[in-house]
Amino acid sequence: MKGKIDNNRAWLLVLPVLALVMFSAVIPLMTVVNYAFNDTFGNNQFFWNGWGWFEEMLQSERLHAALGRQLLFTGIILLIEIPLGIVVALNMPKKGFWASLCLILMALPLLIPFNVVGTIWQIFSRVDIGLLGRAMAALGIDYNYTSDPLDAWVTLIIMDVWHWTSLVALLCYAGLQSIPGAYYQAARIDQSSRWNVFRYIELPKLSGVLSIAILLRFIDSFMIYTEPFVVTGGGPGNATTFLSIDLVKMAIGQFDLGPAAAFSLMYFLVILLISWVFYTVMVARDGEGEP
Amino acid sequence: MTNPHIRVLVMSLYLLFLMVPIYWLLAMSFKTNTEIVAGFTLFPRDFTLQNYVTILTDPSWYMGYVNSLIYVVMNTVISITVALPAAYAFSRYRFMGDKHLFFWLLSNRMAPPAVFALPFFQLYSSVGLFDTHIAVALAHCLFNVPLAVWILEGFMRGVPREIDETAYVDGYSFGRFFITIFAPLIASGIGVAAFFCFMFSWVELLLSRTLTAVDAKSIAATMTRTVSASGMDWGVLTAAGVLTIIPGAIVIYFVRNYIAKGFALGRV
Amino acid sequence: MAQITLANIAHSYAPAASPSDLALKELNHTWQDGGAYALLGPSGCGKTTLLNIISGLITPSRGRVLFGDQDVTDIPTEQRNIAQVFQFPVVYDTMTVFENLAFPLRNRGGRRAEIRARVELVARMIGLDDLLHRRARGLNPDIKQKISLGRGMVRESVNAILFDEPLTVIDPHMKWELRTQLKSLHREFGHTMIYVTHDQTEALTFADKVVMLHQGQVVQIGSPEALFERPEHSFVGHFIGSPGMNFIDARVAGRSAFIAGCEIALAQDYGIPSGHTQLGIRPEYIRLTDGDGLPAEIKGIEDVGHRRIVRAGVAGFDLNVVLPGGGGGELPGARLHFPPEHIGIYQDQWRIEGQSP
Numbered sequence: 001m002k003g004k005i006d007n008n009r010a011w012l013l014v015l016p017v018l019a020l021v022m023f024s025a026v027i028p029l030m031t032v033v034n035y036a037f038n039d040t041f042g043n044n045q046f047f048w049n050g051w052g053w054f055e056e057m058l059q060s061e062r063l064h065a066a067l068g069r070q071l072l073f074t075g076i077i078l079l080i081e082i083p084l085g086i087v088v089a090l091n092m093p094k095k096g097f098w099a100s101l102c103l104i105l106m107a108l109p110l111l112i113p114f115n116v117v118g119t120i121w122q123i124f125s126r127v128d129i130g131l132l133g134r135a136m137a138a139l140g141i142d143y144n145y146t147s148d149p150l151d152a153w154v155t156l157i158i159m160d161v162w163h164w165t166s167l168v169a170l171l172c173y174a175g176l177q178s179i180p181g182a183y184y185q186a187a188r189i190d191q192s193s194r195w196n197v198f199r200y201i202e203l204p205k206l207s208g209v210l211s212i213a214i215l216l217r218f219i220d221s222f223m224i225y226t227e228p229f230v231v232t233g234g235g236p237g238n239a240t241t242f243l244s245i246d247l248v249k250m251a252i253g254q255f256d257l258g259p260a261a262a263f264s265l266m267y268f269l270v271i272l273l274i275s276w277v278f279y280t281v282m283v284a285r286d287g288e289g290e291p
Numbered sequence: 292m293t294n295p296h297i298r299v300l301v302m303s304l305y306l307l308f309l310m311v312p313i314y315w316l317l318a319m320s321f322k323t324n325t326e327i328v329a330g331f332t333l334f335p336r337d338f339t340l341q342n343y344v345t346i347l348t349d350p351s352w353y354m355g356y357v358n359s360l361i362y363v364v365m366n367t368v369i370s371i372t373v374a375l376p377a378a379y380a381f382s383r384y385r386f387m388g389d390k391h392l393f394f395w396l397l398s399n400r401m402a403p404p405a406v407f408a409l410p411f412f413q414l415y416s417s418v419g420l421f422d423t424h425i426a427v428a429l430a431h432c433l434f435n436v437p438l439a440v441w442i443l444e445g446f447m448r449g450v451p452r453e454i455d456e457t458a459y460v461d462g463y464s465f466g467r468f469f470i471t472i473f474a475p476l477i478a479s480g481i482g483v484a485a486f487f488c489f490m491f492s493w494v495e496l497l498l499s500r501t502l503t504a505v506d507a508k509s510i511a512a513t514m515t516r517t518v519s520a521s522g523m524d525w526g527v528l529t530a531a532g533v534l535t536i537i538p539g540a541i542v543i544y545f546v547r548n549y550i551a552k553g554f555a556l557g558r559v
Numbered sequence: 560m561a562q563i564t565l566a567n568i569a570h571s572y573a574p575a576a577s578p579s580d581l582a583l584k585e586l587n588h589t590w591q592d593g594g595a596y597a598l599l600g601p602s603g604c605g606k607t608t609l610l611n612i613i614s615g616l617i618t619p620s621r622g623r624v625l626f627g628d629q630d631v632t633d634i635p636t637e638q639r640n641i642a643q644v645f646q647f648p649v650v651y652d653t654m655t656v657f658e659n660l661a662f663p664l665r666n667r668g669g670r671r672a673e674i675r676a677r678v679e680l681v682a683r684m685i686g687l688d689d690l691l692h693r694r695a696r697g698l699n700p701d702i703k704q705k706i707s708l709g710r711g712m713v714r715e716s717v718n719a720i721l722f723d724e725p726l727t728v729i730d731p732h733m734k735w736e737l738r739t740q741l742k743s744l745h746r747e748f749g750h751t752m753i754y755v756t757h758d759q760t761e762a763l764t765f766a767d768k769v770v771m772l773h774q775g776q777v778v779q780i781g782s783p784e785a786l787f788e789r790p791e792h793s794f795v796g797h798f799i800g801s802p803g804m805n806f807i808d809a810r811v812a813g814r815s816a817f818i819a820g821c822e823i824a825l826a827q828d829y830g831i832p833s834g835h836t837q838l839g840i841r842p843e844y845i846r847l848t849d850g851d852g853l854p855a856e857i858k859g860i861e862d863v864g865h866r867r868i869v870r871a872g873v874a875g876f877d878l879n880v881v882l883p884g885g886g887g888g889e890l891p892g893a894r895l896h897f898p899p900e901h902i903g904i905y906q907d908q909w910r911i912e913g914q915s916p
Contacts, residue, residue: 123529124312130315189636191667252409
């Protein structure tokens with residue numbers, strides 16, 4: 001296909017989006033910036049606080065702990081969801097009724113409102129009324145996610161795997177579908193082992209969609225709020241207080257607007273930075289694919 | 292090449308894992324509260340539809356669904372409308388700052404809603420939009436517009452540019468070309484983008500809860516508030532949960548053939 | 560290496576098919592060991608089906624496939640010891656060129672030094688020795704196609720190398736080079752090669768024997784020369800040559816054919832054939848004359864540089880006549896002379912033979 005045409009009037013086509021995003025992102029963000037650098041005694045009286053809130057937040061034990069929990073959580077779910085998603089995609093039926101059925105059932109968790117996902121796992125895991133909780137008790141395993149931090153973590157991780165592995169699997173499935181049959185035939189002729197087919201044919205072809213999957217899962221798990229909020233409320237104690245939960249507690253619960261705003265900006269910047277790295281790599285790959 | 296028995300086993304286990312919690316939600320919604328709390332049953336023993344009746348007859352419940360659907364549809368329409376020309380620009384032209392602009396748009400998809408919750412609250416309160424459907428619809432544009440632009444751009448890139456050129460040579464105006472020729476060509480892309488806007492707007496809780504109070508209160512917010520207000524009415528809560536799954540299931544059924552490609556954002 | 564025998568092969572993609580549904584009609588053929596064959600025919604004629612039956616991707620509905628004496632009909636692709644080059648380059652993008660070429664050998668557990676020697680030999684033959692340590696991703700399509708060709712050649716014992724329209728994505732000027740290279744590789748290594756194509760030039764320059772397929776049926780197997788000189792079926796006549804063979808309805812009696820009342824002498828005695836009889840002659844062999852011949856209406860002349868193509872109308876049929884040499888100049892005449900030794904007689908589209916004197 002031919003390259004793109006230089007045309008600065010294309011800006012006109014982008015204007016509506018720009019206007020909308022200005023309103024729904026830039027103005028609110030300005031408010032955040034305002035809070036982050038100022039202090040207030042209320043009644044809209046602000047005075048300059050410079051980097052004060054940022055310094056305070058950077059040294060805050062509470063933030064460090066939340067960030068640590070967040071990184072651990074994101075790391076664990078990526079380590080489970082990405083390989084599991086690939087395995088599921090490799091085993092999905094390729095076409096016909098069963099393929100449609102699998103697609104529909106797998107997409108189902110993705111369309112359940114986040115708080116309902118929380119509710120589902122809450123009622124599923126509770127010791128008194130939940131199937132999982134009762135089953136654990138019947139097996140003689142001491143399990144109670146409301147009082148034991150480890151159980152709470154395990155519950156949240158399984159919930160996230162339940163909720164989002166299908167996204168990874170569907171992405172990989174789409175990637176696998178686009179591999180021409182000739183590759184598999186060539187591999188058979190070359191007497192390639194199943195592992196080598198995966199390693200040299202499927203994995204390279206999947207790298208594009210996998211980077212999208214990792215990016216999306218990274219961003220979304222880093223921003224996770226609703227599901228742990230519903231299931232554990234950040235507890236027991238602060239055991240499952242991730243960044244967003246901590247932020248909302250700080251901003252809306254305690255109305256510490258200055259620190260919360262500084263926290264917000266740093267939070268956003270970290271996500272942005274990591275996403276930018278991913279994006280650059282992806283664009284570089286896109287360019288490589290074109291002759 | 293993989294052993295078919297292993298395939299079936301892996302998929303069965305995985306689908307079982309996905310379905311069991313949903314089954315539990317469904318089963319509970321047909322139980323009475325007494326049965327839920329007092330006895331542990333795998334199947335509803337005293338099968339009841341009372342929980343659903345409660346929701347469908349109580350305006351404070353069913354208006355939650357109506358409100359949610361209103362702002363979700365508004366959001367989908369707004370997002371697609373503004374994203375279409377922008378995606379066209381990104382897929383066809385090179386212009387000053389295009390790459391930066393594209394990433395900056397995408398970066399909004401990466402913004403934690405928690406960061407925006409409070410500023411949104413203040414912004415919409417100050418312009419008098421607090422507790423309206425349009426407020427939530429606009430707030431959700433924050434992540435849906437970039438996503439729609441991204442998906443549509445991916446689909447549009449797959450349409451050869453010769454088609455545009457031929458149409459212009461034949462004397463089509465941009466608007467007429469876009470609506471009568473181009474839009475039908477990327478119909479599946481528009482469908483997928485609409486699906487995702489619907490989905491992300493439908494599942495989001497934090498912003499919709501922060502920006503509404505009474506008149507535009509979403510079903511998600513209704514559910515969380517009811518839990519804290521009326522103690523644990525598990526039966527009604529689970530029935531409400533089941534009802535939130537239904538719109539999603541219907542939408543999935545219609546786009547099932549595009550789901551896989553759509554989740555890859557048109558980039559396979 | 561071994562000869563490949565197709566015994567009573569027929570295939571249908573539908574489970575219970577009537578004979579008209581067969582994607583491939585019954586076929587018996589033996590591919591000689593070390594031969595260079597082309598499977599030629601338009602899209603949808605069944606040539607890919609036939610290739611897939613040999614490679615083992617498809618099990619034929621009927622008949623057996625034999626490699627040498629061994630019946631391989633039910634043996635899967637990976638155990639048939641064949642190689643295949645596909646329509647578009649199939650290479651392992653993340654491997655280097657060397658690893659790509661070594662891959663089939665390593666999977667079969669060859670010794671390191673032997674693999675290295677063999678890969679280097681093959682790479683030299685196909686001109687990839689400078690690129691051995693480059694990653695395959697990002698190389699040109701024709702180089703990638705060379706890699707997949709090389710992957711087919713590295714195994715010495717391979718029964719046959721199958722080519723499925725391998726030059727489709729190659730630039731025109733590279734096509735010629737690759738074709739020449741294939742030819743010399745065939746001479747060098749002596750593999751049995753089966754080359755599927757819809758391009759007559761590719762087929763005729765590559766193969767010793769061309770198998771012509773038409774609607775799932777083999778209509779002729781022969782040398783490029785035989786296909787040109789003595790097409791067994793009017794389809795072969797039309798398909799081979801540019802422009803294709805001329806066919807005119809004619810009444811045949813003994814050693815004469817009659818077109819529009821005009822008698823044309825034949826080289827053989829055909830008796831009185833029944834059915835739809837046609838006279839076929841290549842445009843290259845028709846001579847324009849102002850002496851004896853079939854009166855024709857000249858409809859146009861196309862000058863293509865090294866030769867001229869004259870379009871002539873005779874008794875409601877359009878004929879092409881090829882005159883050697885380009886440029887202008889008067890036509891030698893407006894009557895057509897058909898040399899008897901180049902005339903073929905076709906009965907219901909099949910060539911029939913007469914009695915020689």
